[in-house]
Amino acid sequence: MKTTIAQVPAYEGQEVTIGVWLTNKRSSGKIAFLQLRDGTGFMQGVVAKNDVTEEVFQLAKNLNQESSMYITGTIVEDKRSPFGYEMQVKDIELIQEASDYPITPKEHGTEFLMDHRHLWLRSSRQHAVMKVRNEIIRATYEYFNNNGYVKVDAPILTGASAEGTTELFHTKYFDEDAYLSQSGQLYMEAAAMALGKVFSFGPTFRAEKSKTRRHLIEFWMIEPEMAFVDHDESLEIQEQYVSFVVQSVLQNCKLELQTLGRDTTKLETVQAPFPRISYDDAVQLLKEKGFDDIEWGEDFGAPHETAIAESFDKPVFITNYPADIKAFYMKPDPERPDVVLCADLIAPEGYGEVVGGSQRIDDPELMKQRYEEHDLSGPAYQWYLELRQYGSVPHSGFGLGLERTVAWITGVEHVRETIPFPRLLNRLYP
Known part of the structure; x- marks a missing residue:
């Protein structure tokens, strides 16, 4: 089922596919946390090493900021998130690997941001x-x-x-x-x-x-x-x-x-x-x-x-x-x-x-x-x-x-x- 982040509350417990960009990520050991956006909203995708192929897990760990992809997984409730839901990722289909995205999570000056x-x-x-x-x-x-x-x-x-x-x-x-x-x-x-x-x-x-x-x-x-x-x-x-x-x-x-x-x-x-x-x-x-x-x-x-x-x-x-x-x-x-x-x-x-x-x-x-x-x-x-x-x-x-x-x-x-x-x-x- 292809959907959007804004619509995922209607698909709790179901497996869906969403076209997204990666805004940020962090990983530790056998789990990677992907911060995703699709234009309708923002959501976290959790990639557990034991739930995906080795190829998908390595892809998740090495993705660059603003890379685009289709991501597939199960929607679950997450009360810690302001959005209230996250995805337990099963598969990632890379569309384009971005590199050297100029606006990083660090602080930037106003003129730099306005230029971009x-x-x-x-x-x-x-x-x-x-x-x-x-x-x-x-x-x-x-x-x-x-x-x-x-x-x-x-x-x-x-x-x-x-x-x-x-x-x-x-x-x-x-x-x-x-x-x-x-x-x-x-x-x-x-x-x-x-x-x-x-x-x-x-x-x-x-x-x-x-x-x-x-x-x-x-x-x-x-x-x-x-x-x-x-x-x-x-x-x-x-x-x-x-x-x-x-x-x-x-x-x-x-x-x-x-x-x-x-x-x-x-x-x-x-x-x-x-x-x-x-x-x-x-x-x-x-x-x-x-x-x-x-x-x-x-x-x-x-x-x-x-x-x-x-x-x-x-x-x-x-x-x-x-x-x-x-x-x-x-x-x-x-x-x-x-x-x-x-x-x-x-x-x-x-x-x-x-x-x-x-x-x-x-x-x-x-x-x-x-x-x-x-x-x-x-x-x-x-x-x-x-x-x-x-x-x-x-x-x-x-x-x-x-x-x-x-x-x-x-x-x-x-x-x-x-x-x-x-x-x-x-x-x-x-």
């Missing part, structure tokens, strides 16, 4: 991070599909910026200028006017020269947009969605979180509703915490967000930022036009903003005014203005950064480990 990212992905830690990433994506589709959203794909090549031109990658589109997308949001607004509730999930690009542990040049965004939904309703959707994703990971990725050494007690509290603090109160809170230099009207940096998050035991919404530091399309608070109906969701434990959202301007005249203030009167934005001219409605949306969310849920320090092949300021390889 195509191989580093095979490690148990990176495997666990990618499995959690996959579960976040799976849960995202489940949540939005179950709640009546339509997935719409936004273009990657655009004729203009969503929020400003200073952080865009420029290219030529035949005889026109084009840019790699910063966000699918504007297109999702158009889609929401056609389909009601929509979401996009795709790559976005920022050309800012940042080296922080929270930034990537290329990253993935989940961007829902909802017609006939106001700011407060949007906040409820955001907290329900984030709670659903976190609880899905806790339920379906127990072994991966254990592999990563994640303290899951801090994730178990992530259930809606989330606390909220206004920008005004956040500034006051920061001053009380010793940030004397922060002034009203300034945006918050990573230290500010971390300090605010430390005051709460769940993710926290910071609401109603000053209009001058937010995007042109955000709707002003009707009772206080100097702030906008927006919120950033700040994750606990120093992971910073994971969601940003707002109610969008739906008044055609106000949007025209914003166009003039931000010098957006060119033809590239005409279609976006027309959304307000033909049946404008209240609508809201938000964007969740996938890699930051993966970093927070897994507890890894740097977002470079949360995407298969990271693009950083000085890294385009592999």
Whole structure:
């Protein structure tokens, strides 16, 4: 019976064959312990000299790291293993004998590992991070599909910026200028006017020269947009969605979180509703915490967000930022036009903003005014203005950064480990 490591609990006491790679081994006298992986999981194979031919036993003792093989044996319960099962090996069919594998069980520097990212992905830690990433994506589709959203794909090549031109990658589109997308949001607004509730999930690009542990040049965004939904309703959707994703990971990725050494007690509290603090109160809170230099009207940096998050035991919404530091399309608070109906969701434990959202301007005249203030009167934005001219409605949306969310849920320090092949300021390889 050919199967996978992930499926072996269903075959306890039975003989199976699995295609695997060798991650590590040790042997003593008449027994060899093989650490095996097949992409679905990790498992130990025990080769006893008395249970196999001399040829198989010598092969097991001399295998090199990352050699590939078909391995056959009986599945038995092993309570000492986090996985819970191991294989009593009967036979090994070598596929390829690897040699001089560059990533050994010893410690390696970050740059070395990044240069070998195509191989580093095979490690148990990176495997666990990618499995959690996959579960976040799976849960995202489940949540939005179950709640009546339509997935719409936004273009990657655009004729203009969503929020400003200073952080865009420029290219030529035949005889026109084009840019790699910063966000699918504007297109999702158009889609929401056609389909009601929509979401996009795709790559976005920022050309800012940042080296922080929270930034990537290329990253993935989940961007829902909802017609006939106001700011407060949007906040409820955001907290329900984030709670659903976190609880899905806790339920379906127990072994991966254990592999990563994640303290899951801090994730178990992530259930809606989330606390909220206004920008005004956040500034006051920061001053009380010793940030004397922060002034009203300034945006918050990573230290500010971390300090605010430390005051709460769940993710926290910071609401109603000053209009001058937010995007042109955000709707002003009707009772206080100097702030906008927006919120950033700040994750606990120093992971910073994971969601940003707002109610969008739906008044055609106000949007025209914003166009003039931000010098957006060119033809590239005409279609976006027309959304307000033909049946404008209240609508809201938000964007969740996938890699930051993966970093927070897994507890890894740097977002470079949360995407298969990271693009950083000085890294385009592999």
